Amino acid sequence: MTTATQETGMKQQEFEKLFAQHGEMVYRAAYSVTGNKHEAQDIQQDVFVMLIDQGRTLEFTKNPAGYLFRTAVNKALESFRKRKRRKETDDGLEPLLGVPSHGNPHQDDMRERLRLAIAKLEPEQIEILLLSVDYGYTDFQIAKMLGKTRNAVAVMLHRTRARLKELICREREVENR
Amino acid sequence: MKRDDTNIDEILKQYLPRASREDIEAAGETVLKRIREMRFQAEAAAAAEEKNAAKNTPDAGWLHDFHIGLLMAVEELQGYGKPVSITLKMEEILEEPIVWGTAVFLNLLLMERMGLVSSSAIDPDKPKELDQRYFAITQSGREAMAKALALRQRAADRIRRPRFA
Secondary structure (H helix, E strand, O other), X not given: OOOHHHHHOOOHHHHHHHHHHXXXXXXXXXXXXXXXXXXXXXXHHHHHHHHHHOOOOOOOOOOHHHHHHHHHHHHXXXXXXXXXXXXXXXXXXXXXXXXXXXXXXXXXHHHHHHHHHHHOOXXXXXXXXXXXXXXXXXXXXXXXXXXXXXXXXXXXXXXXXXXXXXXXXXXXXXXXO | OOOXXXXXXXXXXXXXXXOXXXXXXXXXXXXXXXXXXXXXXXHHHHHHHHHHHHHOOOOOOOOOHHHHHHHHHHHHOOOOEOHHXXXXXHHHHHOXXXXXXXXXXXXXXXXXXXXXXXXXXXXXXXXXXXXXXXXEEOHHHHHHHHHHHHHHHHHHHHHHOOOOO
């Protein structure tokens, strides 16, 4: 009997090491984008299963953290957008964001508006934003992780904030109309 | 003109979903367990199965020349041996002009039951006609044959060795 891992070469020990090193980061990224812990769990699982099935090893890239973070953000975005589309065509079956209400309608609105705005950003913008805001990384650390220059990160971060602000304001205007 | 009072950093600080330590740890445990079951339990089971198979290699001590010749004939016909063609092939291998066909047939059925050979109907519409079946050697059959041949080789070597050397 041949299993996926025998064919591809990813050993359990290697996988466990990768998961211990980067599992948390993958989950946090997925949670920040989707705002839903079950969805974040599924994304964390998908990311690592994909890694195993593709036969990646610890040496698969010079920068496993960057690769996994990017994959998690992309998958989370995809999942969030899919859920949003489903909600739009199947209204009422599932709350839009799958996130429990915090009791304050104003805060819930703002939370929802922020997530909708984030979902409209480019994956690369989301990566930089999360690394800066959620992880508190400096421009230099982000640049190192994503293989960019410090200046490029600073410029992108500035533009991302501006874009996010614009999207949130637009959402607010649409709601007020 | 309305003043834009949106403080994006404040919004991000206050409203960006952040996973709690508790959630991160619970998710890590759940996902790790799921992946182990999905991708690595099969591997462990396959290794155990292989180990068991090695342990359960059939005893080859009971195989006589007739049985070895039969297994060799089945193997040589590469899955396309019918009882009649297997009998003819056996005569060739054992260099004996007459091999009793009924004995071949009965031994084939016995060996199939022991898992040393397998068979399939030549005509799917006639699955019950036992003489109209193709026989093929199984992995277990190959191992038993190899083991029996090795036993014979060792015995022959012992006989050739000078006794008082």
